[in-house]
Amino acid sequence: MKNTPSRKVTGDQEISSLNFEQRNMEITYSEDLQERRDEIEKKLRKKYKHDLVGRFEKAVVRYELVSENDRIAVCISGGKDSMLMAKLFQELKRHNKFPFELVFLCMDPGYLPANRSLIESNAGLLGIPIEFCSTNIFDAVSTIEKSPCYLCARMRRGYLYRFAKEHGCNKIALGHHFDDAIETILMGMLYSGQYQAMLPKLRSTNFEGMELIRPMYLIREKDICRWRDDNGLRFLQCACRFTEMLEKEKGFDCHEPSASKRLETKKLIAELSET
Template sequence: MLKIDKIMDLNGYIFQNYSFEVLEDKVKVVNTKEEIVIEINYKSHKIVKLLDKIYKLTELRVTLSQIDEREILTFIQDKGFEKTLWSPIGKAMCDYKMIEDGDRVAVGISGGKDSLTVLNALIRIKKISEIDFEIFPIHIHPVEEGGNYGEIKEYCKKMGLELQVIETSIGESILTNKELKNPCFMCARVRRGLLYKEMKLQNINKLVLGHHKDDIVETFLLNVFYQGNMGVMKPAYDSEEYGLKVIRPLAYVEEKEIIKYAKKLNLPILHNDCPYETSDNSKRLKVKKLIEELSKDSPNIRSVMLNSIKNLFV
């Protein structure tokens, strides 16, 4: 992948059998092996589409460090996700009245595919709707997990937003405490608490999380199988303790569609070194595999299960 600041930076670049000459209104792509010259016309405010054409022609993926404000929506929406991503997101937001005028909305950015996808969804809603609200991406970074959040920060900047980073050492006490039966739950709870405190300081009234349909179904089954209750992960709920609302716009979206979207846009996923994410002893992973096995005979099983527990969301 080639990262550039402006399209003129591509001038003179050589990739495999291709060389590039960038003019004021066109790019000449020369196939030096077959001695073929292809000219691609472009306009200064449509660089995203130009880069997409270059990728299809040469397989060279080029990304801009900064996208023109007029092109952000073009970049986010892409093609082929109206039915599987944007429509279910819109329905969930409408069903639970997630965003309203005057909202100050924090987006919990873990650095994974889900949080970056839901960030894009919020930006898209802000641009296509008449709702006036503000977006504040916030990243809680456990230093024990390693990883560099620089690319995520650059991505937010490219989207016209500033990523707020709160570094913490919460992982140390959680990972070394052998008495904890559910370290993942405790880790998530501590991170959420840090987010809530920061939101209160900044007078932010809503928190967006990237949980999707699979997460909701898996959590319900985990509670039934291992806790003996019918607790659910609600698409939206009020936190009376902190005086804010938590919303999950991806509640109707299946994880496989988020994976496709993240790959197509080449989102900068932050690598997670947490040992519980891939542990064979993970109860969530066991439930995920169970649902995957059941879906072989019933492809719509996630939707069927979600519909069966909707009455518990109230």
């Protein structure tokens, strides 16, 4: 029997072999990622053409939300609503009759690393070129005992306007949907005795030349959830460190209806719709 001569492999050859295997893994991963992204986009155009794409475009036309040569800051929070809004804007831009530009901004108020990583992962999967803008909002409101959520929301809105303007945008787009608008009106009536409408378009009084638009205005939340679940996607729900602290340290479930006026209102609407 003839002995097969042994072959010495140098360190450089080992590294070259490992690099080749790593490149193959990266190519395979990239191909799998692209395949899944294509499937999600195809399903959005076909299966959700009426409930999501159609209603998005209807709101844009009805409320005149997008004009020629607009530069729109699509504001990403990491939740299902803003991520879907980003995809719908990409779809709109793909076949729109006039030119406009999109900038996908994610204002980081102090996310935990795991939460930021989830946003980055979903953006990569969905093909959304997100640009992060960091702030210390969570730290700033952490010592506020009364209405920290209200202050946080106000600060976030201000930072979004500022970052959008710095990026040359004339509009910011938020992911509020039909259910948000109805809940806001009902909350104002129940808790403050006022009629407070969430408008599809609003001109800023503090940032000259800036407008806020809500192109998801005609989309129902149940259809957003259906799209999310149908594609096996997982998004941020509440990334607030204050909320997580309450849950961990005080055993307080912030997803219970009693924990939030909005959740109480959401539950009331659901109960009324069943009667």
